[in-house]
Amino acid sequence: MTSRWNDLAKAAWAPALLLATCTAWAAGATKIPDAELPVIETGVAMLPNARGPFAWLDAHTLAITTFAGDPRATNAWTSQQVVAFDTRNRQRHTLVPQGRLSCTNPPAGVVSAVVGDTRAYFQGSEFGPAPATQWFKWDGAANRLVPWPERAHPNWNSSLCRQTLAEDVRHPMPGADNGQPRLYLQPGEGFITWHRAFGNEPQPVRLISGDREIALDVTSDRIGLNITHLPFLGAHLLSAGLYRWTDKRGEQRFAALLLRANGQIERAPFPPALAAYFTERRLSSDALLLPVAGGSLVIVAGSSAAGGGLYLTRDGKSSRIWFAGAPDHESFRIMSAIEVSPDGCRAAFDARWPITQDPATLSLEGSVKIIELCAKPK
Numbered sequence: 001m002t003s004r005w006n007d008l009a010k011a012a013w014a015p016a017l018l019l020a021t022c023t024a025w026a027a028g029a030t031k032i033p034d035a036e037l038p039v040i041e042t043g044v045a046m047l048p049n050a051r052g053p054f055a056w057l058d059a060h061t062l063a064i065t066t067f068a069g070d071p072r073a074t075n076a077w078t079s080q081q082v083v084a085f086d087t088r089n090r091q092r093h094t095l096v097p098q099g100r101l102s103c104t105n106p107p108a109g110v111v112s113a114v115v116g117d118t119r120a121y122f123q124g125s126e127f128g129p130a131p132a133t134q135w136f137k138w139d140g141a142a143n144r145l146v147p148w149p150e151r152a153h154p155n156w157n158s159s160l161c162r163q164t165l166a167e168d169v170r171h172p173m174p175g176a177d178n179g180q181p182r183l184y185l186q187p188g189e190g191f192i193t194w195h196r197a198f199g200n201e202p203q204p205v206r207l208i209s210g211d212r213e214i215a216l217d218v219t220s221d222r223i224g225l226n227i228t229h230l231p232f233l234g235a236h237l238l239s240a241g242l243y244r245w246t247d248k249r250g251e252q253r254f255a256a257l258l259l260r261a262n263g264q265i266e267r268a269p270f271p272p273a274l275a276a277y278f279t280e281r282r283l284s285s286d287a288l289l290l291p292v293a294g295g296s297l298v299i300v301a302g303s304s305a306a307g308g309g310l311y312l313t314r315d316g317k318s319s320r321i322w323f324a325g326a327p328d329h330e331s332f333r334i335m336s337a338i339e340v341s342p343d344g345c346r347a348a349f350d351a352r353w354p355i356t357q358d359p360a361t362l363s364l365e366g367s368v369k370i371i372e373l374c375a376k377p378k
Contacts, residue, residue, distance in 0.1 A: 030273060030276040030277040032311065032318055032319060032320055034319065035312075035319035035377035036322065036323075036377060037312070037371055037372055037377055038371070038372045039322060039370070039371050040087055040090065040369065040371075040372070041369060042092065042368045042369065042370060043092070044064045045067060045071060045368075046064075046066070047065065047077045053065030053100060054101065054336075054350075054368060055101060055103065055339055056104060056106055056339060056341050056342055056348070057084065057104055057106060057138045059342050060086060060087045060341075061085070061087070061138075061143070062087070062339070062341075062368075063084050064084075064085060064101070064368055065082055065101045066080070066082075066083055067080065068080050068097070068118075075119075078119045078122040078123055079098075080099065080100045081097055081098060081099065082096035082099060082100060082101050082113055085368075086143070087346060087370055087372075095113075096113050096115055096145070098116055098131075099113050099114050099115040099118065100114050100118055101113050102158055102159060103159065104138070104161055105162065105186075105229075106231065106342040107186060108161070108186070109140075110136075110138075110148070110156070110161050111135070111136040111145055111161070112133060112135055112158040112159070112161050113133070113134055113136065113145075115132060116130065118131055133158045135147070135158065136148050154166075157169050157171070157172075158170075159171075159172035162186070163184070164182070164191075168182060168184075175193065179195065180195055180196065183223070183226070184227070185227065185229070185261070186236075188209075189209055190212070192205055192206065192227070192259070194206065202219035202220055202221040202222075203220040204219065204220075205219060205220055207259075214262075215263075216259070216263055216265055218238065218257060222238070222257055223238050223239055227259070230340070230344070231342040231343070232293050232344035233258065234260070234261075236259045237256065237257070237258060238259050239257045240289055240290055241255050241268060241270050241289030242286060242287070242288055243274070243278055243287040243289075244286050245278060245279060245282055245283050245284075250279075251275065253269070253275055254270070255269045255270065256268040256289050268291050270287075271289075271296065271313040271318050273313075273317075273318050274287070274298055274311055278307065281307060283300065284306060285302050287300045288300075290338060291344070292312070292344045292345075292373050293343060293344030293374055294374075296312075297310060297311070298310070298312075298313070299334060299338055301334050308323070309321075309322050309323045310322040310347070310349075310371065321371065321377070334349055336349055337349075344373070345374035346371065346374075347370070347371050347373060348368060348370045349371075350369070351367060351369055
């Protein structure tokens, strides 16, 4: 993991959300209205020590790794299962009774999961053999996972849910060990790569697709550890946008970077009104930008008094659509990366008071929430 600002969702920018402080901010001239959007409470609790173990199966169904037994039991987090939550009927059902989610690829309908009693990882062989990776296809009509034999899908990487070169199939970060990272796009679209230089100097980046090699209008320092496919845009997110304020440097803004399959780089700038709003108030934590259907979503951790919450910008107008807790609940905050649905109309996140592994204080409340980005304000 790296501390670079542009590390992406699911791999590296989620921890930045947890660095927010709760200092109340001063009023400023720029106003951003509150326009709350509907939020679905899934009732599913996140594991206290797991980072972002949920992902979309399709535009309406979220897969979540959660407790398999009583959350109040000793070492309850070691026993895990995967459930699916359907936003249309607000129902959940079990997908993997024992195991945890590895990754999904909604356009390909592909799911990778570690199946077996996860307690064997943490508490020893008395719980049976170690869980093993299995592949599935998602059957949305039947709401179930269908086994996908490994012989039917050569060269699929179970950590990434992407098709890779044969040499990269078992590497969670292909090419990182030999100084030439390879970040894979969708099947048939190839990968981007660069030669890592001594001292981490920015390097030119290339798209390799079959016998094509395209020089990209971006350098390696602007690319995160993962590439996130955005089906609703027909593009790949290379890095999230960022706003940051520090006393030493003042305001810093970076656009989100998008890659088209033809090698074109597009930039989604940070909304000027939001940047002014944050600067006037000396925002004490990073604000991260993700493209969504018809606009952009900005995520700020911390309490509402410190500016925490979710902000949506469409047609040049910004509003705060979800608050990260009331001022008298300073510790309530977003605790995970944001997962945007394949149609860009929903965002899943974990928001709660920090929970401990002490059974006496463990909150049993479901913490995974889904906000309807394409709905009308309340």
